[in-house]
Amino acid sequence: MDLLSLAHFFFMFCLIFLEITISSIRVSKLDTVSIAPENLNLALETFRFGLMVESHGFPAEAMVKTKSWGQLQSTVSGYAQRLELIENQNRRRSITVSCLYLFSAIGMVTFGRIELKNRIRQQKFKDVQPSTEI
Numbered sequence: 001m002d003l004l005s006l007a008h009f010f011f012m013f014c015l016i017f018l019e020i021t022i023s024s025i026r027v028s029k030l031d032t033v034s035i036a037p038e039n040l041n042l043a044l045e046t047f048r049f050g051l052m053v054e055s056h057g058f059p060a061e062a063m064v065k066t067k068s069w070g071q072l073q074s075t076v077s078g079y080a081q082r083l084e085l086i087e088n089q090n091r092r093r094s095i096t097v098s099c100l101y102l103f104s105a106i107g108m109v110t111f112g113r114i115e116l117k118n119r120i121r122q123q124k125f126k127d128v129q130p131s132t133e134i
Helices: 003-029 036-054 060-064 067-128
Strands: none
Touching: 003 067, 036 060, 036 067
């Protein structure tokens, strides 16, 4: 691989790493934590309270004690846990990919410098060799 190709790869990885870093900074500037799992868990309680306020005669307390309500609540709770797990996995994946881009860029620079030194050394060796023509 020639030096120009290494330089192209290096700049490509640097730009990708920079884009990931900038988007990560933009998200962190919001100073918000994802509350989607908590909102999902509270959705049923919010629904129950809203139903009690809107329909005074509706037996909301009796509804909460039914088997169907329990199944619905466990399903929604499972979805919330899964969403939280996916968010954590995405965060870890983003950190891992960023580190891999950084290490790739460092590796490309290192190998590029080694290649350049080898070429300079070969050029000097060619210049120093005496000609053996008769």
